[in-house]
Amino acid sequence: MVTGTKLPHGTARFYRLRGTRIPKSAKPVASAGIPATEHTGRRGLCDTSNGPMSARIIDGKAVAQQIESEVSSAIATLGFRPGLVAVRVGNDPASEIYVRNKAKKARELGLEGTELVFPETMSEAELLAEVARLNHDDGIDGILVQLPLPKHIDSRKVIDAISPAKDVDGFHPISVGMLHLGRSTLAPCTPAGVIRLIEWTGEAIDGKHAVVIGRSDIVGKPMASLLLARNATVTICHSKTRDLAAVARQADILVAAIGRPILVTADFVKPGAIVIDVGMNRVGSEFAAQIAHDSDKARLLEKNGSVLLGDVDYARVRDLASWITPVPGGVGPMTIAMLMKNTVTAAERRRA
Numbered sequence: 001m002v003t004g005t006k007l008p009h010g011t012a013r014f015y016r017l018r019g020t021r022i023p024k025s026a027k028p029v030a031s032a033g034i035p036a037t038e039h040t041g042r043r044g045l046c047d048t049s050n051g052p053m054s055a056r057i058i059d060g061k062a063v064a065q066q067i068e069s070e071v072s073s074a075i076a077t078l079g080f081r082p083g084l085v086a087v088r089v090g091n092d093p094a095s096e097i098y099v100r101n102k103a104k105k106a107r108e109l110g111l112e113g114t115e116l117v118f119p120e121t122m123s124e125a126e127l128l129a130e131v132a133r134l135n136h137d138d139g140i141d142g143i144l145v146q147l148p149l150p151k152h153i154d155s156r157k158v159i160d161a162i163s164p165a166k167d168v169d170g171f172h173p174i175s176v177g178m179l180h181l182g183r184s185t186l187a188p189c190t191p192a193g194v195i196r197l198i199e200w201t202g203e204a205i206d207g208k209h210a211v212v213i214g215r216s217d218i219v220g221k222p223m224a225s226l227l228l229a230r231n232a233t234v235t236i237c238h239s240k241t242r243d244l245a246a247v248a249r250q251a252d253i254l255v256a257a258i259g260r261p262i263l264v265t266a267d268f269v270k271p272g273a274i275v276i277d278v279g280m281n282r283v284g285s286e287f288a289a290q291i292a293h294d295s296d297k298a299r300l301l302e303k304n305g306s307v308l309l310g311d312v313d314y315a316r317v318r319d320l321a322s323w324i325t326p327v328p329g330g331v332g333p334m335t336i337a338m339l340m341k342n343t344v345t346a347a348e349r350r351r352a
């Protein structure tokens, strides 16, 4: 039952933000995202600021631009604008930024990006009804519901209600099962983005030992499935793993998806490993002592009062790894780019 005001479509409590139309003939982003190899003769940017043996940096912004360019090209070929709807319930400030950025990026690339915002008081039944409506809307190819949802709404019920064909986040149990079976599906965006970053280095995944630290449903587990599908030997670690550093040190490819600032130190890294840092941790002055060795981060903390850290101690690990993602500018830009890619894939499949 709806308490208070009703939530009919298109009322004051229901905001629909649409961008300007982009012609079907829209061209892909011109030459954006060309990997450094095309400028410098080799992939990646060799960071020599800390000695000649530093890892090459995996430039997430450049790879994300490459994907965005692919998305724009695919849309031009499709001849129509795939529709992506981002649903937000309530006023969580972080969700507000994420959802707005997703819808904005969609419109920039030539998708029909729509942001649906509902009040905190929306009931679970109302949200389920809205998802059902979107499932049946033929103009919508991708639906994402921004998490977390208010406490009175069961997120699992809502995710389960999204049509798997439109599940561009890849969180539906059918999508998860297909991924686990190694079958074609819409894979979760962050781990799918990590695969693209590793592929961009030109290094093989096949036969490598990949260690994934973190077993969340949105990053760690799908990351492991995607690496396994590419014939890596995969170890998954978590908070109960014994001697984590020793296990991590076995990795040819080390993926940190933990949510613990600079937990992965030099002790965790085999020389020559590819190190992917998924973590995004904003810390304040309480971290000043721990990052004193990292002049860049220490300066940012001093200047801004807070700084974004990954799960990897970048300043120390970059001297050991062969390739490394920075934070920010590594995995972060990939997530939205892969969401756009998934939406185009969903549009192609629904009309195939």
Ligand code: NAP
Pocket (backbone or CB within 6 Å): 190, 213, 214, 215, 216, 217, 218, 219, 220, 237, 238, 239, 240, 241, 244, 257, 258, 259, 260, 263, 278, 279, 280, 281, 331, 332, 333, 335
């Ligand atoms: P999560 O759901 O909190 O999962 C964290 C995982 O790390 C859990 O499996 C946990 O183990 C494990 N863990 C926690 N402390 C540990 C420790 N001391 N040693 C070993 N394992 C430990 O987090 P998430 O959603 O996967 O996100 C992980 C990080 O990635 C966060 O910083 C998040 O902000 C970031 N992230 C970034 C993007 C992006 O676009 N760049 C996207 C998603 C997430 P248990 O299972 O045993 O508790």
